[in-house]
Amino acid sequence: GxxxxxxxxxxxxxxxxxxxxxxxxxxxxxxxxxxxxxxxRPSQLFLTCADSRLVTSMITSSGPGDLFVVRNVGNLVPKPGEESGDDSVAAAIEYAVDVLHVRSITVCGHSGCGAMQALLNAEPGAAQTPLKRWLRHGVPSLERMAAKNRPWARLAGRAPADAVEQLCLTNVVQQLEHLRAHESVARALREGALELHGMYFHVGEAQAYLLVERDDGELFDHVGATEDLRHPA
Ligand SMILES: [Zn+2]
Incomplete structure (x- = not known):
């Protein structure tokens, strides 16, 4: 080579x-x-983790030209201005929304996410590496999970298996919030030109869940084999 x-x-x-x-x-x-x-002319921006078990085209039945894809460790969306020195995710969001005019953005988390595991196990004050610096964009997800003032995001049909799975779900909700803070996204949402979706893929079950906003909190609902997937988050 x-x-x-x-x-x-x-x-x-x-x-x-x-x-x-x-x-x-x-x-x-x-x-x-x-x-x-x-x-x-893709109509969707799909933002997911770099994990090798997530095959975006397979789990969305899409082909060439369908998805504009951003992948990074932990499917994180840095808040505006917080990427310091690397505008990679913000640039992809701006390009997808302002130039490609995508109609939807999906943030997709997954089971067994090593990034979420690392976030949960992070020791304060430990040596800073690029990976640890990057994971700081997931800290608001940890804080969201620790907050007592709102119910946790739920999974339809069963309780989350453990704290990692709970954080995987909470992280999707939190990163969608970061996404809404980006100017191009906020504008497109105001104009009704864009939908945001939250998704969770359970690798071992080969099962996708889509986020639905309920009066009693956020629910990740099963996607069945026959349904029309239209659940704006
Ligand atoms: Zn992951």
């Missing part, structure tokens, strides 16, 4: 790409050529 290594993972990558060229490229070349000609 270009870095002089040719280990197991390099072979695996090359084999996967080669299989794409052989099996899939002939089937999608026409559609990709059209998208290359006409440009992308």
């Amino acid at each position: 270009p870095d002089g290594r040719s280990g197991q993972s390099g072979h695996q990558l090359a084999r996967g790409i080669s299989a794409f060229q052989r099996n899939t490229a002939p089937l999608v070349r026409g559609e990709l050529a059209r998208l290359a000609r006409e440009g992308q």
Whole structure:
């Protein structure tokens, strides 16, 4: 490879790409050529965790041109101005809303999230690494969970398995709040041009849940096999 290594993972990558060229490229070349000609016009921004078990196209049945995707550790949305030195997430939000005019933004958390686990286990005053600095955008989610003045976000059908799962749910609700604070998002929401969605994907159950705002708090409801997914958060 270009870095002089040719280990197991390099072979695996090359084999996967080669299989794409052989099996899939002939089937999608026409559609990709059209998208290359006409440009992308995705209607959704999908923001989720970098976790390898989340395959965004699989769990949303989407293909080329459908989703503008932002992935980062913990599906976090830094509040406006708090990204200090890296405007990556804010830039993607601005581009998706102001240039691509997406109609919806989904923040998708998932079960067994290592970022949420790390947030829960973080020791105050521990050495700062890039990962720990990044996770500070999840601290408001921890604070939301600790607050006594409102009910926790719930999962339909059962109680959350543990504190990590509770934080995964709470984090989606909190990051949606950060999203609303971004100027382009606030404007598009005021104009009625944008919907926000919260989603939770349970990896072990292969089950998606969508956030519904209820009078008695936030509920993550099962997505059934036959339903029309329209639950603005
Ligand atoms: Zn994760």
